[in-house]
Amino acid sequence: MARIFCVANQKGGVGKTTTCVNLAAALHEAGQRTLLIDLDPQGNATMGSGVEKRSLGHSVYHALVGIAAFEEVRVASPTGGFDLLPANRDLAGAEVELVELDRRETRLRDLLAPYRDDYDFILIDCPPSLSLLTLNGLCTAHGVIIPMQCEYYALEGLTDLVNSIKKVHAKLNRDLKIIGLLRVMYDPRMTLQQQVSTQLEGHFGDKVFKAIVPRNVRLAEAPSHGIPGVLFDRSAKGAQAYMAFAQEMIERVKAL
Numbered sequence: 001m002a003r004i005f006c007v008a009n010q011k012g013g014v015g016k017t018t019t020c021v022n023l024a025a026a027l028h029e030a031g032q033r034t035l036l037i038d039l040d041p042q043g044n045a046t047m048g049s050g051v052e053k054r055s056l057g058h059s060v061y062h063a064l065v066g067i068a069a070f071e072e073v074r075v076a077s078p079t080g081g082f083d084l085l086p087a088n089r090d091l092a093g094a095e096v097e098l099v100e101l102d103r104r105e106t107r108l109r110d111l112l113a114p115y116r117d118d119y120d121f122i123l124i125d126c127p128p129s130l131s132l133l134t135l136n137g138l139c140t141a142h143g144v145i146i147p148m149q150c151e152y153y154a155l156e157g158l159t160d161l162v163n164s165i166k167k168v169h170a171k172l173n174r175d176l177k178i179i180g181l182l183r184v185m186y187d188p189r190m191t192l193q194q195q196v197s198t199q200l201e202g203h204f205g206d207k208v209f210k211a212i213v214p215r216n217v218r219l220a221e222a223p224s225h226g227i228p229g230v231l232f233d234r235s236a237k238g239a240q241a242y243m244a245f246a247q248e249m250i251e252r253v254k255a256l
């Protein structure tokens with residue numbers, strides 16, 4: 001039975017998509033059956049997985065509103081090897097349409113239910129908001145992975161997300177927990193980042209992943225080639241950090 005993880009943070013540009021694509025590719029490399037779901041109308045996870053978002057027959061939007069079946073939407077990432085439910089701008093409309101539908105918060109959960117035995121890991125790339133799409137992600141997942149930069153205001157920004165997670169846990173999904181905080185775009189030369197990183201460890205303890213993803217230009221270049229960073233340049237520091245993170249996730253799910 002798949003363990004399902006949402007990668008969420010209501011801020012944009014904090015490394016959610018980079019984390020999803022690289023974790024999916026690294027888990028696939030490690031022999032884990034992995035499905036990545038792009039739940040962001042920007043379709044960055046789709047493009048980063050080597051799938052052209054502009055020429056999709058069906059996207060996750062069609063599956064969520066019930067126009068297409070799961071199998072009609074699922075594709076394999078040609079560069080990463082993992083399975084993908086791709087997205088594009090169509091998904092922006094889903095937000096409005098979902099409101100009218102039955103069981104609107106659990107559309108994604110219902111959609112995935114028959115396929116959970118086909119995977120070891122299912123990862124969900126959430127949009128930078130606490131919208132109905134993110135809510136669908138949170139209602140489906142066992143856990144949330146929160147990527148964050150070690151900035152002064154990073155902790156403050158977490159409050160809304162943590163409150164949403166608490167609400168979903170109480171009302172809609174008793175399985176949901178925060179699996180961990182992942183430090184990304186880390187620059188060890190910056191004293192402030194070191195301090196915030198240490199504060200995070202003090203405050204959240206074991207919830208902070210040991211792997212730290214450094215700021216690394218190879219990770220930023222990879223999406224324009226449609227290749228996950230971990231495969232684009234395996235020797236790069238960023239790639240190695242995401243490989244280590246994948247191993248940590250594999251260990252962590254054993255304890256769940």
Ligand code: ADP
Nearest residue numbers: 012013014015016017018185214215216219220
């Ligand atoms: P989000 O999905 O949260 O909006 P992204 O994963 O798209 O964030 O990352 C935002 C930008 O930062 C992208 O251009 C991405 O390539 C870049 N980026 C992400 N992680 C790193 C990193 N560790 N080092 C350098 N650039 C990064």
Ligand code: MG
Nearest residue numbers: 016017040044
């Ligand atoms: Mg993104």
